[in-house]
Amino acid sequence: MIRICLIGAGNVAIALAREILENNALSLEQLICRNQNRIPNDLSHLPISNHFNTLPDCDFVLIAVSDNAIHEVSQKIPLSDAIVVHTSGASSIDLLNKHSKRGVMYPLQTFSQDRRLYWQEIPLLLEGNNTDVKDKLEKLSKTLSSVVTHAKEEERLHMHLAAVVVNNFTNHLYVEAEKFCKSKNLGFDMLIPLIEETTRKLSSLDPRNSQTGPASRGDLQTIERHKSIAMTNELADIYLFFTSQLLKQYNENI
Amino acid sequence: MIRICLIGAGNVAIALAREILENNALSLEQLICRNQNRIPNDLSHLPISNHFNTLPDCDFVLIAVSDNAIHEVSQKIPLSDAIVVHTSGASSIDLLNKHSKRGVMYPLQTFSQDRRLYWQEIPLLLEGNNTDVKDKLEKLSKTLSSVVTHAKEEERLHMHLAAVVVNNFTNHLYVEAEKFCKSKNLGFDMLIPLIEETTRKLSSLDPRNSQTGPASRGDLQTIERHKSIAMTNELADIYLFFTSQLLKQYNENI
Numbered sequence: 438m439i440r441i442c443l444i445g446a447g448n449v450a451i452a453l454a455r456e457i458l459e460n461n462a463l464s465l466e467q468l469i470c471r472n473q474n475r476i477p478n479d480l481s482h483l484p485i486s487n488h489f490n491t492l493p494d495c496d497f498v499l500i501a502v503s504d505n506a507i508h509e510v511s512q513k514i515p516l517s518d519a520i521v522v523h524t525s526g527a528s529s530i531d532l533l534n535k536h537s538k539r540g541v542m543y544p545l546q547t548f549s550q551d552r553r554l555y556w557q558e559i560p561l562l563l564e565g566n567n568t569d570v571k572d573k574l575e576k577l578s579k580t581l582s583s584v585v586t587h588a589k590e591e592e593r594l595h596m597h598l599a600a601v602v603v604n605n606f607t608n609h610l611y612v613e614a615e616k617f618c619k620s621k622n623l624g625f626d627m628l629i630p631l632i633e634e635t636t637r638k639l640s641s642l643d644p645r646n647s648q649t650g651p652a653s654r655g656d657l658q659t660i661e662r663h664k665s666i667a668m669t670n671e672l673a674d675i676y677l678f679f680t681s682q683l684l685k686q687y688n689e690n691i
Numbered sequence: 692m693i694r695i696c697l698i699g700a701g702n703v704a705i706a707l708a709r710e711i712l713e714n715n716a717l718s719l720e721q722l723i724c725r726n727q728n729r730i731p732n733d734l735s736h737l738p739i740s741n742h743f744n745t746l747p748d749c750d751f752v753l754i755a756v757s758d759n760a761i762h763e764v765s766q767k768i769p770l771s772d773a774i775v776v777h778t779s780g781a782s783s784i785d786l787l788n789k790h791s792k793r794g795v796m797y798p799l800q801t802f803s804q805d806r807r808l809y810w811q812e813i814p815l816l817l818e819g820n821n822t823d824v825k826d827k828l829e830k831l832s833k834t835l836s837s838v839v840t841h842a843k844e845e846e847r848l849h850m851h852l853a854a855v856v857v858n859n860f861t862n863h864l865y866v867e868a869e870k871f872c873k874s875k876n877l878g879f880d881m882l883i884p885l886i887e888e889t890t891r892k893l894s895s896l897d898p899r900n901s902q903t904g905p906a907s908r909g910d911l912q913t914i915e916r917h918k919s920i921a922m923t924n925e926l927a928d929i930y931l932f933f934t935s936q937l938l939k940q941y942n943e944n945i
Contacts, residue, residue: 448903545884601906606933608903621849630800631801644862649702
């Protein structure tokens with residue numbers, strides 16, 4: 438049984454806590470957070486603490502807090518034999534320098550409150566400051582996921598950037614499209630099968646080969662019709678920005 | 692049995708031909724296209740023609756060609772009792788003015804060669820130039836899909852714009868992220884569970900409430916780390932563009 442202390446009360450911490458609880462190979466010794474009110478009801482029976490002075494014996498201390506709090510939290514954790522690990526894609530392992538055994542376990546996924554995820558398919562990117570830490574972190578990670586890979590800080594940061602592009606930026610497009618539909622009394626729901634197919638295609642087709650639409654076929658007439666539609670400044674800027682990049686690629690390929 | 696002549700050899704035409712063939716309520720009387728070589732093997736047994744002089748008797752002539760060819764094709768179709776219909780989201784029904792019974796059936800979906808889609812969930816947006824045409828077009832559409840709705844030209848154009856945003860623009864983000872991963876020797880495949888979850892969330896959460904990432908929490912330090920990564924001009928522009936819009940929304944909300 439791998440014994441874990443978990444620090445944080447954000448989306449990643451809550452998702453990890455729920456998963457650890459259901460995992461027979463893991464035991465959640467303590468959940469530590471500043472504000473216990475943020476812990477959802479289904480986790481309220483856990484041993485919860487709001488200070489670091491008396492960490493119970495454990496194999497791992499997992500820090501799942503926002504990037505700018507990692508170093509401060511790490512400094513507060515008492516020295517022990519446990520491996521101290523953060524879960525950030527964009528932060529250095531060096532933030533944990535106080536601790537002789539330190540690592541990173543970055544789950545490449547988006548976590549929202551009240552959504553249960555299937556952890557076995559979440560890629561976990563690992564880093565450890567020595568071979569023993571790497572081995573133990575890999576063992577822990579393999580109890581959570583079947584997609585476990587070691588990645589140095591630079592690779593992890595690159596994957597984090599790519600994740601921001603395909604998740605945060607894509608979601609921003611959905612937000613602006615949803616606002617637009619609402620403003621025109623149209624159901625955004627009608628777009629969901631299209632969005633699902635756009636996603637499904639990725640597993641069988643290179644996205645370059647499945648690009649369609651007016652800009653990627655140089656259809657300036659349709660683009661002009663779109664531009665004449667009343668929309669927010671944000672969406673108008675998005676339209677011009679993408680149309681310009683796609684037309685440029687179209688013109689380079691003809 | 693509703694008898695159909697279908698014009699075109701692009702992705703929409705091929706998808707429609709395959710679906711009509713498998714639909715017991717429909718009969719594909721003829722497939723008309725300029726270049727028969729574009730017809731895939733599984734459809735080569737169909738009655739295929741490359742001219743419009745001798746259209747067989749039918750109830751509908753479906754024009755599934757690119758927007759800028761619709762008018763020309765419509766002019767070539769001999770006058771008859773059939774309802775002439777185009778399938779474009781961004782084109783007016785008026786392009787078919789030669790014909791006394793005319794309509795539009797716009798499938799809100801992205802079609803790629805070699806991908807079979809489940810038509811029952813593809814929204815079909817209909818327009819007809821009189822009540823009889825509308826009724827008959829609705830009857831035809833309901834044999835194909837369970838999501839059938841009447842929409843005037845303006846509404847259809849609005850949905851087409853929204854579709855361009857959530858499909859073409861999103862796919863462009865995938866293209867640029869894939870190029871980036873390749874340039875850094877990282878597997879784009881690792882991002883697919885994240886993209887799938889971003890899509891799945893839409894069915895239960897307003898995308899505004901599931902936005903995450905450095906820009907939407909004002910994390911300037913992570914943004915600076917991302918900006919320091921070597922990437923193509925296109926991706927750098929994408930990064931700056933989205934980060935600017937997301938930071939603006941963040942600053943308006945704090």
